[in-house]
C-alpha cells in the first residue's frame with residue numbers, strides 16, 4: 001500500500017523531507033502535487049494526411065478525448081488512461097506529451113525552411129514535434145538535437161526511428177560547448193521533399209510545380225553545393241553525429257555565419273519539480289531513488305550555472321533575427337525568471353523578450369520576478385491554474 005490517503009489522493013506529507021525543504025526554499029506551493037485528476041495530453045504525429053481522426057482517437061480510449069481549444073494537434077485525455085497500451089501509440093501515431101511542453105515548441109514559430117537547434121534534446125519529445133511541424137510544412141528545414149547523455153540520446157534515437165523522423169540528427173555533446181552549425185548540404189533533403197510532393201495529392205500538381213520552382217531558385221541551395229566544394233571554405237574536423245538519417249549524413253559542417261541556426265530551443269536540464277506525474281511515480285519506485293537522482297545538493301547548485309552557460313552558447317549559435325526559446329519543467333524562480341532576467345540584463349541591446357504566440361484559452365500562472373527587468377512576456381504553466389504540468393517558457397528574439 002502506498003502512503004496516499006484513503007481517497008487515493010496524494011498527501012504532501014508523503015514527500016521526502018529534502019524535497020519539502022527544496023520546495024520551501026524555492027517558494028513552490030506543495031499543493032501542486034495534490035491536484036486531483038490532472039489530465040494527460042496526447043499529440044497527433046506524422047504527415048497531416050495520415051493523422052488519426054477524432055473518431056479513431058475515441059476508439060483508443062475509455063474516456064473522453066477532447067481537442068485542446070486553439071492548440072493544433074493536442075488532445076486532453078483522462079489521467080487514468082494508459083497511452084502505452086493503445087495500438088495507435090504502438091504504431092507511432094500518437095505521442096504522450098504535456099501541453100505545456102508543446103507550447104515551448106509552438107513558441108519557436110516554425111517556418112518551412114527553418115534550421116532548428118535543440119540543445120538539450122533527450123528523450124526527444126520536442127525534437128519529434130519540431131520534426132513533424134517541419135515535415136508537414138513541406139520545406140527543407142531540419143532539426144539538430146544535442147544531449148550530453150549517451151544513454152538518453154539512445155532513447156531519443158529510438159523515438160526518431162519509431163516516429164519515422166527523417167530530418168533530425170542527434171549529437172552527443174555538451175550543449176555549453178557545441179559548435180556544429182546547421183546543415184549546409186541540403187540536396188538530398190530537397191530531393192526527398194520533391195519526391196514526397198510528387199507522391200501527394202494529384203490535385204495539388206500546380207502547387208507542387210511552384211514549390212519545385214521555388215527550391216530550384218533557392219539561393220541557399222544554389223550556393224551551398226558550391227560552398228561545400230570550395231577549398232577555402234572554413235571547416236572544423238567533422239564531428240560525427242550520434243545519429244543522422246542518410247539525407248543529413250554528408251553534411252560538410254561548414255563554419256560560416258549564414259549557417260547559424262534560425263531558431264534554438266534550450267529545454268534546460270533542471271530540477272524537474274514541475275513534472276508532477278513523473279515525481280509522483282517515485283511513490284511506487286521509492287523516494288530514496290528520487291533523493292539520489294534529484295536532490296543532490298551539488299547537482300542543484302551546479303544547475304544555475306549550467307542553465308546560464310547553455311543559454312549563452314545557444315545565443316552564439318543563433319542568427320540575427322532568430323528566436324531562442326528557453327524552457328524548464330521547474331517551478332523555481334531561480335531556474336526561470338532569474339535566468340531570463342539575468343540574460344536580458346546582459347543583452348540590453350540585442351535581445352527582445354517576445355510574447356509567446358497562440359496560447360489559446362490556456363490560463364497561465366503569475367510570474368515571480370525579483371528583477372528590475374521586464375519579463376512579463378515569459379509564461380508560467382502551473383497544475384493549479386493551467387491544468388498542465390509545471391513549466392516555464394520564454395521566447396527571445398535576437399536583433
Ligand SMILES: C[S@@+](CC[C@H](N)C(=O)[O-])C[C@H]1O[C@@H](n2cnc3c(N)ncnc32)[C@H](O)[C@@H]1O
Nearest residue numbers: 120121122123124125126147148174175267269
Ligand atoms: C529536461 S531534459 C530535456 C527534455 C527534452 N527536451 C524533451 O523534450 O524530451 C534535459 C536534458 O538535458 C540534458 N543535459 C544535461 N546537461 C547537458 C549539457 N551540458 N549539454 C547538453 N545536454 C545536457 C540531459 O541529459 C537531459 O536529457
